[in-house]
Amino acid sequence: MPELPEVRTVAVFLNKKVANLSILNTECFFEKMIWRNEVNEFKKEVSNQKILRVLNYGKYLMFEFKDWMMISHLRMEGKWSVSPKEIDVYNKNHLRLQFELSNGEYLKYYDSRKFGTIEIWKKDDYLELSGMEKLGPEPLNSKPSFQYLKDKAAKSNSLIKAFILDQSVLCGIGNIYANEILFAANIHPERITKSLSDKEINKILKASNQILERAINLKGTSIHSYKSGDGEIGQFQNELKVHLRKDEECYECGSKIVKKQVAGRGTYFCKICQH
Template identity: 45%
Template sequence: MPELPEVETVVSILNKNARNKKIVSIDVVYPKLIKTEISLEDFKKRVSNKIINEVNRIGKYIIFDIGVDVLISHLRMEGKWYYINNLELINQKHIELIFYLDNDYMLVYHDTRKFGTINLEEKQFYKFKEPIKKLGPEPFVKEVNGLYFSNAMSKSNKYIKTVLLDQTKISGIGNIYADEILFDSKIHPENKANNLSIDNYICIYNSSKKILKRAIELGGSTISTYKAGHGISGKFQNELKVHLRKGENCFNCSNKIFKIKVNGRGTYYCEYCQIKY
């Protein structure tokens, strides 16, 4: 599943290729992709002949600025955007949406699982509406620090791994990076959030910024079927310390990495390096 670093990489690719291109026409292959309550004809009218001014990101959401409106894309499990001039380059069975651009290229949304979503909202209001309004800030925001993490999370009696994945508290942290952040901060994933100290939360905050920054620098993690597209593959998977390393030796203490389920999510950790309170 694409997480914040992977989505940041996708945004960079889209800006490089599709920015300032006009959407001449649209083919909505899978209408359920569009989550805004609007007819397909009205959707096409509001998006056709609009220029993609810029592509941004909020949390794991991709924001296409098309003037008065924005398109909000969430890739979910396996969604991908392709900038191509020939549909034969991809598996056409999983194409859900095609934007035909004014340079004879296409911006194609492709999703083997069909979990992805697109919303069309007015630009001046979209941050105050679903799905964006519910998102917490990212770790990189100036106002966010260890105290903010503590205030946002320490009242919960859920596992800290689960709370880290709650996008309403802090946005952008997914399963891969939650494992890596908790390993880096030496905190067991099954610690209850309300049992952690302010010092623990300062560590989690610092690790969050460090891990996500490094993952962005390396283009994210290319894991399973996720690809950033256009020949770009993430390289952070080469630096993973615990995620997907069940049974392998810990880089710090040489003991075996364990895998458990935390609220249904596969979770990797070192029971010697990560303290359980």
């Protein structure tokens, strides 16, 4: 599932391709993906709207129009591309939605598993209605503050793995980066969050920032099927220290990386380095 770095990569790519273009025509081949309204209503709302920019907040990919905000949830396998009508960057059988743009190109959405959704809201109240206002800050650009995370952590009886996956605490971290962040911070994923020291909270903040920045620079992690908008493959998978490395040697201490279900997710860690 794409996390912040992968969605950011897609947003940057799409923004370059489609900002300031208008939508002339919309075709939807899988109506259930339109989350909130009827397909015809959706088509009417985006018709002739100019895409002002494409951006992301955490895992949320957003197309900003003059009056509307269209939010795309990629879920497991959703992929966007921009191409001429007759060219498909991904498998044509998985094409679910396409917009004809004012420069003659097509903005296309593919989804092999059909879990992805699209919703569109008035710009005035999309934060509230989409549930996005409940999201915590993205751990980038030295945000959030130490005090913010310390206050949240002090009240939490959750395991630290669950805590950093909680999108209302930090937005954009999924399983892969949670595993890597806890390794970088030398913290065992089953620690109770409120037991963390100030120093450890600082280490989590620093590791989140560094790992997400690095992953964005490498255009994300390509493990299952993720590709950026032009079909390019991200490279952060080459820098994973624990994720998917069960029984391999820890790069720091040489002991075997362990895999265990923690907070319902496949969690990889080093018993020696993380405590």
